[in-house]
Amino acid sequence: MPANLRRALLLLPAAILLAALWVALSPAAWQLHGDRLLAASPAGATPHLLPQQADLDGNGSPECLSLRQRRLSILDCAGGETQWQSPAGWRVWQAGVGDLNRDGQPEAVLLVWRPFQPWSVDRVMPHGGRIDSHQNFWRQSCHVILIGFGGGRWRELWAGSALARPLLAFAAADLDGDGWQELAVLETDYRLLQVPPAAGLAVWEWNGFGFDLVTRRPGVYFDLRVLQADGSYLLETH
Ligand SMILES: [Ca+2]
Numbered sequence: 001m002p003a004n005l006r007r008a009l010l011l012l013p014a015a016i017l018l019a020a021l022w023v024a025l026s027p028a029a030w031q032l033h034g035d036r037l038l039a040a041s042p043a044g045a046t047p048h049l050l051p052q053q054a055d056l057d058g059n060g061s062p063e064c065l066s067l068r069q070r071r072l073s074i075l076d077c078a079g080g081e082t083q084w085q086s087p088a089g090w091r092v093w094q095a096g097v098g099d100l101n102r103d104g105q106p107e108a109v110l111l112v113w114r115p116f117q118p119w120s121v122d123r124v125m126p127h128g129g130r131i132d133s134h135q136n137f138w139r140q141s142c143h144v145i146l147i148g149f150g151g152g153r154w155r156e157l158w159a160g161s162a163l164a165r166p167l168l169a170f171a172a173a174d175l176d177g178d179g180w181q182e183l184a185v186l187e188t189d190y191r192l193l194q195v196p197p198a199a200g201l202a203v204w205e206w207n208g209f210g211f212d213l214v215t216r217r218p219g220v221y222f223d224l225r226v227l228q229a230d231g232s233y234l235l236e237t238h
């Protein structure tokens, strides 16, 4: 075999690997149409960051989120007084303001890791342990938790049970233009370290009691952000 051909064949795997990396790292934009994420053009779109403040308790002045060392504090933006703080056993991975429970009031949305607990009914059922796989090696499970002000106090407005697929990141935006926010997430696996890349991009929406899956798109995703263009929202992934 000629030396040039042999060299070319040796370089072929590296070229394929580089091409795959280039595809994986290239940004892509997605628009939600019904229950499908369709490729979209991000031309002219600008980043829309997850808000970190809003009037969460309806007293006319805003509260600010402060995430430090995996602990979230909700502070009075003006005075700085702590209104609520996440429990010591939680590790808050990400937090922002949204209206994911679609009641017209903003709440704090938290991506939380905390010690795994089985469903209480499974503690006494003969065939319990149905979500035992929803935890990592360190017996930590991943949850989406909504914190807000209701009934005169700060409380969990909604706390999901351990997710089947833990999350690396989330975003909240009205992705289909129906006037209500959806929850977009990057999903991974409890058997992996909680670092990118994620194995799936999914969109969930509130059903009145919790979240229903709208769509899921398996793939290789390193990050997720929301773009805004002409009053509509796109998802951008790398
Ligand atoms: Ca709300």
Ligand SMILES: [Ca+2]
Pocket: 173, 174, 175, 176, 177, 178, 179, 180, 181, 182
């Ligand atoms: Ca919507």
